[in-house]
Amino acid sequence: MTMNAVNALLLTDLAVDLPAGVRQQRLTETLRLHFRCGAVALLRLDGDGEFLRPVAVDGLSSDALGRRFAVKEHPRLAAILRRREITCFHHDSGLPDPYDGLVIERPGEPLHVHDCMGVALDVEGQRWGVLTLDALVVGTFDARARQELAQLVALVEAVVRLTRLEVALRAAQQSAGAPGSGHAASREDGDMVGQSEAIARLLHELQVVADTELPVLLLGETGVGKELFAHRLHRLSRRAARPLVHVNCAALPESLAESELFGHVRGAFSGAVSERPGRFEAAEGGTLFLDEVGELPLALQAKLLRTLQNGEIQRLGADKPKRVDVRVIAATNRSLREQVRDGAFRADLYHRLSVYPIPIPPLRERGNDVLLLAGRFLELNRARLGLRSLRLSAASDEALRRYPWPGNVRELEHVVSRAALKALSRGARRSDIVTLEADQLDLDLGVPAVAAPDAQAAPVPSAGDAAPRSMRGIVDVAQREAIRQALAGHADNWNRAARALEIDPSNLHKLARRLGLKASAGPA
Structure with a gap:
């Protein structure tokens, strides 16, 4: 492909309406074809300049787009970033190449990269990232190749600049001019990894709801990244400049849970030697993230409901309530509907928290x-x-x-x-x-998928069911059977069963709920 053909292709792509990802991908493909090299990558600075993240690659393995290269750990990338001129590394360079083993010109072989050529890219007067080209044939990047790449830098930067403007424009249109959201929405987020339709829909939904003041309930299986998406909601909201306070409800000791959330005054209980604000006050003006909200004790659920309804808290031991301005994001890997049905979660609080439920897709x-x-x-x-x-x-x-x-x-x-x-x-x-x-x-391809929260629950296996595949599964089966036997021996009295098992009644109820056993609303 001649230089005239390359220029024509890139200029044509600048003139037509293309999705951002497509335009950048076509850029890498065109350059790889022209320079007859093994791989081309377009990488953007991320994390305040600490990382380079690929946004388009051609000729690298499938996982390359998910990688994030720390600049301080990759001297070749650091050297390219420091200079405005074309930088070359020949086959005898002693510096490690970040793409060693990732070039797929001959699939399945861990090939060493021999020659590398790169250039730093600037957008609007600031360093944006780098373009790298790698070859498996020594001498591919001769003086002519370096001169041609130098001539193409302006066009490559134009592609990057246009893509950036299009992303910012779409974000502004989605936010409809709402205060605070436009800048955050256009911010490029290095923590979000994924290009699937499911994740694209989720990110769009988060973008839409982020700027409202509605409570949001994040639903998803264990390990899907609910905390990560809660942070994204906060960053995209008009409260982004204020604190985001994370509360793991499952880790709150029941005896101290009220004090942790709402605070206490001096002398409210034994050991309360001074006043202490709670998590709601710490999140004033910002966002409170209630992770594993289904684990909150029923008594505390009532007080949380009052706060959501009235915007007021009352410190433990205080005489007067206090106004707070806090948005609540909650998350759970459980079916709150089933907990409501079983009396373990208040229906009114469930409806208050789930004004806008967002299911997070499993992997x-x-x-x-x-x-x-x-x-x-x-x-x-x-x-x-x-x-x-x-x-x-x-x-x-x-x-x-x-x-x-x-x-x-x-x-x-x-x-x-x-x-x-x-x-x-x-x-x-x-x-x-x-x-x-x-x-x-060590993947067992026979492992069944997990049912998502609020989906129809599968029957709980008994001790006589097929043997579980993991240590956690074996322990769960044993605990279910122990609870069943204790209840059967004490006429379904949960307090007596707890004493027989030498466990606190409230902890027994939590354990039973986690194991999928139907428990009463609380200790009798």
């Missing part, structure tokens, strides 16, 4: 996002373990796609971390290009 419904997320965790572990390169084999890619991920993103992170350690324990050297094979992932 098994996000298609190839699993590979992008795997790429993120591969790069994290490569840096953590001091490896030259960490990649997946083709069989591992397929295994990740097929597995149903009952533990979702959290499980994926642990799988990748464990496999990397296992590779080292089997003799891999840190100077090698380490490839994780499917057997190192």
Whole structure:
């Protein structure tokens, strides 16, 4: 492809209406074809300039788009960023290449990158990121190639600038001029990894509801990232400049839960030697995130409901209420509908919290996002373990796609971390290009998917059911059977059953709810 043809293609793409991702992808494909190289990547500075994140690649493995390269750990990228001129690294360069083992010109082989050429990109007078080209043939990037890339830099920056403007315009149209949301919406978020339709719908829904003052209930299985999406809601809201306070309701001791949320005055209880504000006051003007809200005791649920209705709190031991201005985002991996039906959660509080429920899709419904997320965790572990390169084999890619991920993103992170350690324990050297094979992932492709919160509950297995596959499952079965036997031996009296099991009654009820056993509203 001649320089005239390259210029014509890029100018045509600038003149027509294309989705942002498509325009940038076409850019990398055109450059790879013209320079006859193994891979081209367009990377954007992220995390206040600490990372470079690929936004479009051609010729790299499927997980490359999910990676985030720490600039301080990749001297080639750092060198390209520092200069405005074309930077080249020849085959005898002693600096490690961030794409070693990721170029797929010959799939399945961990190929070393021989030559590299790159240039820093500026947008509106600020350093935006870099463009990199990698070749497996020595001498690909000769003087003519360097001169041609220098001539194309202005067009590449024009593509980046147009994409940025289009993203900002769409964000402004969605926010409809609401105060505070426009800037936050156009902010590029490095924590969100995924290109699936399911995640795109979710991000759009979060964008729409973020600028309202409505309570939001995030629903999703364990490990889908509810906390991450709560943070995004806060950042996109008009309260972004104010605090976001996170409360793990499951970790609140029942005896101190009211004081933790609403605060207390001096002398309110034994040990209250001074006044103490609660989490609501700490979140004044901002957002309170109630994680695992289904674990709140019933008595505290009533006080939370009053706060949501009236915008007032009352410190434990205080005579007068106090006004607060706080938006509440709640999250649960349980079916609150079932808890309402079983008397474990107040119906009025459920309806108040779920003004706008948002289900977060499980990983098994996000298609190839699993590979992008795997790429993120591969790069994290490569840096953590001091490896030259960490990649997946083709069989591992397929295994990740097929597995149903009952533990979702959290499980994926642990799988990748464990496999990397296992590779080292089997003799891999840190100077090698380490490839994780499917057997190192330890994935049981027969594991059934987990039912989502508020979906129809599956029957709870008894001790005589098929043996569970994990230690957690074995313990759960044993605990269910112990609770059933204690209740049967004490005429379904929960207090007596708790004493027989040598457990606090309130903790017994929490445990029963977690195990899917129908418990009464509280200790008798």
